[in-house]
Amino acid sequence: MKREINYINFCAAGFGGGMELNMKAEIIAVGTEILLGQIVNTNAQYIAKELSELGIDLYYQTVVGDNPERLKSVLNIAFGRADMVILTGGLGPTNDDLTKETVAEYFGLELEMHEQSLNEIKSFFERLGREMTENNRKQAMIPKGAVVLKNDNGTAPGCIVSKDGKTAILLPGPPKEMAPLFDSRVAPYIKSGADSVIVSRSLRIFGKGESSVEALVRDLMNSSNPTVAPYAKEGEVELRVTAKTESEEKANLLINEMIEKLKSRIGEFIYGYDEDSLASVTVSGLKKKGLTLSTAESCTGGLIAGTITSVAGSSDVFGFGYTTYANEAKAAMLGVNKETLDKFGAVSEEVAKEMAAGAKKNSGSSIGVSATGIAGPGGGTSEKPVGLVYIALADDNGVICKKLNLTGNRERIRGLTVMNVLDMIRRRVN
Amino acid sequence: MKREINYINFCAAGFGGGMELNMKAEIIAVGTEILLGQIVNTNAQYIAKELSELGIDLYYQTVVGDNPERLKSVLNIAFGRADMVILTGGLGPTNDDLTKETVAEYFGLELEMHEQSLNEIKSFFERLGREMTENNRKQAMIPKGAVVLKNDNGTAPGCIVSKDGKTAILLPGPPKEMAPLFDSRVAPYIKSGADSVIVSRSLRIFGKGESSVEALVRDLMNSSNPTVAPYAKEGEVELRVTAKTESEEKANLLINEMIEKLKSRIGEFIYGYDEDSLASVTVSGLKKKGLTLSTAESCTGGLIAGTITSVAGSSDVFGFGYTTYANEAKAAMLGVNKETLDKFGAVSEEVAKEMAAGAKKNSGSSIGVSATGIAGPGGGTSEKPVGLVYIALADDNGVICKKLNLTGNRERIRGLTVMNVLDMIRRRVN
Numbered sequence: 140m141k142r143e144i145n146y147i148n149f150c151a152a153g154f155g156g157g158m159e160l161n162m163k164a165e166i167i168a169v170g171t172e173i174l175l176g177q178i179v180n181t182n183a184q185y186i187a188k189e190l191s192e193l194g195i196d197l198y199y200q201t202v203v204g205d206n207p208e209r210l211k212s213v214l215n216i217a218f219g220r221a222d223m224v225i226l227t228g229g230l231g232p233t234n235d236d237l238t239k240e241t242v243a244e245y246f247g248l249e250l251e252m253h254e255q256s257l258n259e260i261k262s263f264f265e266r267l268g269r270e271m272t273e274n275n276r277k278q279a280m281i282p283k284g285a286v287v288l289k290n291d292n293g294t295a296p297g298c299i300v301s302k303d304g305k306t307a308i309l310l311p312g313p314p315k316e317m318a319p320l321f322d323s324r325v326a327p328y329i330k331s332g333a334d335s336v337i338v339s340r341s342l343r344i345f346g347k348g349e350s351s352v353e354a355l356v357r358d359l360m361n362s363s364n365p366t367v368a369p370y371a372k373e374g375e376v377e378l379r380v381t382a383k384t385e386s387e388e389k390a391n392l393l394i395n396e397m398i399e400k401l402k403s404r405i406g407e408f409i410y411g412y413d414e415d416s417l418a419s420v421t422v423s424g425l426k427k428k429g430l431t432l433s434t435a436e437s438c439t440g441g442l443i444a445g446t447i448t449s450v451a452g453s454s455d456v457f458g459f460g461y462t463t464y465a466n467e468a469k470a471a472m473l474g475v476n477k478e479t480l481d482k483f484g485a486v487s488e489e490v491a492k493e494m495a496a497g498a499k500k501n502s503g504s505s506i507g508v509s510a511t512g513i514a515g516p517g518g519g520t521s522e523k524p525v526g527l528v529y530i531a532l533a534d535d536n537g538v539i540c541k542k543l544n545l546t547g548n549r550e551r552i553r554g555l556t557v558m559n560v561l562d563m564i565r566r567r568v569n
Numbered sequence: 570m571k572r573e574i575n576y577i578n579f580c581a582a583g584f585g586g587g588m589e590l591n592m593k594a595e596i597i598a599v600g601t602e603i604l605l606g607q608i609v610n611t612n613a614q615y616i617a618k619e620l621s622e623l624g625i626d627l628y629y630q631t632v633v634g635d636n637p638e639r640l641k642s643v644l645n646i647a648f649g650r651a652d653m654v655i656l657t658g659g660l661g662p663t664n665d666d667l668t669k670e671t672v673a674e675y676f677g678l679e680l681e682m683h684e685q686s687l688n689e690i691k692s693f694f695e696r697l698g699r700e701m702t703e704n705n706r707k708q709a710m711i712p713k714g715a716v717v718l719k720n721d722n723g724t725a726p727g728c729i730v731s732k733d734g735k736t737a738i739l740l741p742g743p744p745k746e747m748a749p750l751f752d753s754r755v756a757p758y759i760k761s762g763a764d765s766v767i768v769s770r771s772l773r774i775f776g777k778g779e780s781s782v783e784a785l786v787r788d789l790m791n792s793s794n795p796t797v798a799p800y801a802k803e804g805e806v807e808l809r810v811t812a813k814t815e816s817e818e819k820a821n822l823l824i825n826e827m828i829e830k831l832k833s834r835i836g837e838f839i840y841g842y843d844e845d846s847l848a849s850v851t852v853s854g855l856k857k858k859g860l861t862l863s864t865a866e867s868c869t870g871g872l873i874a875g876t877i878t879s880v881a882g883s884s885d886v887f888g889f890g891y892t893t894y895a896n897e898a899k900a901a902m903l904g905v906n907k908e909t910l911d912k913f914g915a916v917s918e919e920v921a922k923e924m925a926a927g928a929k930k931n932s933g934s935s936i937g938v939s940a941t942g943i944a945g946p947g948g949g950t951s952e953k954p955v956g957l958v959y960i961a962l963a964d965d966n967g968v969i970c971k972k973l974n975l976t977g978n979r980e981r982i983r984g985l986t987v988m989n990v991l992d993m994i995r996r997r998v999n
Binding site: 183186187191458472550553 | 601603604605606607608609610611613614615616618619620621627628629630631632634636639643646662663693696697698699702704705722745798800864866869871872874875877878879881882883884887889890893894895897902932944945946947980983
């Protein structure tokens, strides 16, 4: 859970050192490209996640363009609410890049040439075999007294400026430079002052909506340590349990106790934890039981197979997938009876069952699954509306079928069908 | 070029109406998940891009958690700088979701039950076959006098609250609900007040990277009206041509002139315009020529078929898909020779060609395509490294094959393979 610490700084002056606990931080992303949506602000997400792991409170994030006036006003607002402000972007060599200048002005500090950084930049260009331009020198100018953060992946060093209980941490904008710099230098800097540990674990839930889950565990969501918070994602719900204590052992203890309580309420709907996905638990469940799977797909058109094979190593359990979009394909590839198709239509329990049984039989796999339905936007009737989907599973115990009434657009209906099929396999295998 | 406008609102009271031009907007994303970096703030990016197209100035973006006090203070700051504040998130059914309540309080308005929205929510749950919980009623509570924005993809309607020259636009947090709501209802609302017209058209480019495209059209990118701006997406490049004039006709004239210039430089790499995707142009190309397609997939595991069938109406051209993840499946389902597999290995030009030919033959389609490769992370060797993929196409003129050397993780390699196969079909059909 702990990262390796590789904390190199050239400490130009006396301040720096660790952060107090319970300090409040803010993130300011500087850059017109982010402001206008040309790139997405992944830096803020990255830093926010890291701060949360470090136990630093974060209440606001801001984005502002490459404009010193507006950046200054944003800095003023941020330091009115927080002790530590982390800025990304605006450390480049161009005239637009003014974060250091603006922060130095805010703190009433001069910029001065940092020789060690200048040498780093020079040798960076030498290694690249390129000539260093004059404006790259600007990148080695640092607010007087700042802690300089060496950038191993680019020319712009970061820096930490502290004065009167306020700390600004300046980091380069490119995520490939920012993230390693944060991990190797900023996190250890912050940690060196922290005395508590935050651990969290996520429960992944399928088959119940966010409000139904909440209704079942509302009292537990009032717990203050560990906290329990729900997050709705497409088709599923995540419950995150987070503990903040003096040691990792104690945090895990608190979390495990809470998870037991949650399990007793919503056990069967919990399909996994943390980085698990329906596809990954399905594949590992099949693997554990030594079972193999084949797919027969109509409305999902290959997505069930595509989702299963998104899991590395799925070839141990999956070899054959039949995408039978046309009725002739259902007959030719899966042996679905023409009479069944004629009598009940392609979107029917009967056809879904024959598809699943055909996939199992023709592939020789332990389990065959199928999906047939109306994904829309066209093709619906009052009897068989858009969103009507039949999914089936055939194994040595027989064939089961489930009727789904899904809503939303074509993409959503197909996506939810895939999830329902995976959950059907998961439940059958366990 | 124009999006279909489907602007349905239930205007509860008299205000609403269009926006003035040169108005300043801000974006506030509300949600602890975004604040703490559990999800990335793609909503802000989406809205920022759209505002920029609409000619609305945007100087700040803010993120704040599900906390009414802090949201209120952020609203105060935002309305001190801007006339229009667009908020996303916090419209859900849970007790944490307090955006509407906070905005109503800020404007000094009551919340009242909006019966039409309540009925929409009820029928949403009916279609789902699930019971509506009491807390979903909360989603139909709307600040008095607000313009209600019907949400076609979820239960939370959006709304527009205007008072004293300040306008707050509240949108749901899930991107799949927010984006269509913005496009279908908010953009027309904003446009209706503008006195100049902004029209843009996107060229979709596959097979050339952003910097190569830029190098070919750099001089055209200096044009000020229309502007030409590149956007890199996964695997493809979009060039957006935007004109701002007094009429739509004049704007279209300027845009078409520019497009002709761009075509003369990068013609063959332009696969489509605006909402086109490689899948949609492939399907419509096949349809026009009266051709049918089948797929034979190894490393993509069904995703080529899944991507083709993401296009509504693809059943006219696609009926049979073979996901042959195992070698036995390649032999049994596609008739790939065991000797070819043994001699050259599954990832080889020879197997790719036999797979494509087998798909064409067994399905009776005009074209068969295939993909076989090493998607990683395991399974690579020095001879056949991760990212090596062969794709092939068989039609009545014979079989062609292309070797790809892709980089990135499993998901990216599979995604780029799908795009390359679609582009191969597109080029062959045209």
